[in-house]
Amino acid sequence: MTAQNELAVIRGHQELYERTWHLFQAAKTEISCAANDLYTWVHLRADTADRPPVPQDTPPGFMIRKLYRPGVLLDPVGTRHVRLAFQHGAQVRITPDEINETIIIDRRVVIMAGGVAHGPRSFSVVWAPDVVTAVASLFDAAWRAATELDVYDRELTELRVLAPRILELLGSGCKDETAARTLSLSVRTYRRRVAELMSALGATSRFQAGVRARELGLV
Amino acid sequence: MTAQNELAVIRGHQELYERTWHLFQAAKTEISCAANDLYTWVHLRADTADRPPVPQDTPPGFMIRKLYRPGVLLDPVGTRHVRLAFQHGAQVRITPDEINETIIIDRRVVIMAGGVAHGPRSFSVVWAPDVVTAVASLFDAAWRAATELDVYDRELTELRVLAPRILELLGSGCKDETAARTLSLSVRTYRRRVAELMSALGATSRFQAGVRARELGLV
DNA sequence: CCCGCCGTGGCAGCAAGTTGCCAACCTTTG
DNA sequence: CAAAGGTTGGCAACTTGCTGCCACGGCGGG
Secondary structure (H helix, E strand, C coil): CCCCCCEEEEECHHHHHHHHHHHHHHCCCEEEEEECCCCCCHHHCHHHCCCCCCCCCCCCCCEEEEEECHHHHHCHHHHHHHHHHHHCCCEEEECCCCCCCEEEECCCEEEEECCCCCCCCEEEEECCHHHHHHHHHHHHHHHHHCEEHHHHHHHCHHHHHHHHHHHHHHHCCCCHHHHHHHCCCCHHHHHHHHHHHHHHHCCCCHHHHHHHHHHCCCC | CCCCCCEEEEECHHHHHHHHHHHHHCCCCEEEEEECCCCCCHHHCHHHCCCCCCCCCCCCCCEEEEEECHHHHHCHHHHHHHHHHHHCCCEEEECCCCCCCEEEECCCEEEEECCCCCCCCEEEEECCHHHHHHHHHHHHHHHHHCEEHHHHHHHCHHHHHHHHHHHHHHHCCCCHHHHHHHCCCCHHHHHHHHHHHHHHHCCCCHHHHHHHHHHCCCC
16 A cells, blocks of 8 residues: 555645755755656756756765756857866766656655656655665666766867757758758768767757757757 | 947746736737747746746737747647637737747847746847847738738647547657558558658658657657 | 878768659548 | 549659768877
8 A cells, every 4th residue: 555655746846845855954864866858857946947967065974966867068158067066076977768756765765757748847755664665776777777977078178069059950950951051061061960969968869959959948 | 329228138937927027017009929839938937937927818909919820729738728718818920931930029129038948038128129120020021921810720720639549659669661650551641740840840850750740748 | 201090081881861743542622 | 423622541753861982181109
């Protein structure tokens, strides 16, 4: 049976903040976090709703792990934020796989974000030990398979300067021919960039890339 | 020169609500509204932030015009809301063109939404008569070129039932061959549907369609 | 200077998507 | 029943997108 204190479903960021903020403050040993973009968990604090949160220095004996999609590194804001977190002691890794947005606190409670379609986003907070353990082990597996931040960061250095313009052109619906001319690139090179972009977004079709780009607020 | 009472830039929905709600309440003759999705103006009232607003019956001598993209009719929630507004006396038209999100109140003040990329959405409120007149005339032109709600509504009846599944398949990055088989359609028909979908989204490329679909919360 | 490295762009071939056309089939209407 | 209208799916021609291959040119190290 489902005890009331083992699972709670929350709708909207406001309520999420009100009901889970104390969990973050009470964290003693570890916060692990998987996110597709920067903005899912940002609204946790109402007073920082409009900006990415400012990371605190990590106290000794405390571990923060952040697992992101490569896409966040396409966004200058995202890049800055991730680097900042890294400098403040958080471990940051990048995975090309699909990851559901998840937070694990002290291996005792997990928060998982639901879909965003049709209405406000929902979140499930789970205390049930079996679930927490299983989710944590899945997270660990994904974490091991992921690559360190700096590797990806170096790879994307050049792409990052072109990405905004490419995304804008793609988003405007114009075709490769036109876009390449606009950027003074050959069609070949333009498509190379698009391919890199799609790989960074973890997309296998342009439609999917469009969705992901919009999710990340890049268009 | 720009007088302070002729232009105000607002950041975020919260502030928009606080500073413009009285304008809606004070409207005497007309509210005209252009929107790409249902959710741009919904957050105007904090207490209805999580649901589309409930339309009020339109008093005699008062005109409400709403200009939407076809895409809102792909969403069951959107369809219901738009129909409701129509039943309550609002005029609703659909345009395939790109429209910037705009509200015109009593031909005396306009509110225009800015981009959403990188941070909270900004809104500009303009009282300057020249601007208001010019924007209103542009709106009128777009309005005249648009088609009545019920025409589009009929056209999209069948598409609406398939759209969610098609969008999901497209969003999952799988290719037409697979998707068609999944839906028990021929590739030809599947692509017909995709073409209709893209036209409803006003997209000329699949990337753009992905962006639009995400904007509308359809994926 | 020569060499290797790397990014670029042309080309070719293939994969994927787009569209018009038409025949087959269904339903509706007279 | 017959005619008309609409939907489907196969075919084909075409466009667009994807990628491996290779040649060219710049750049830094030996």
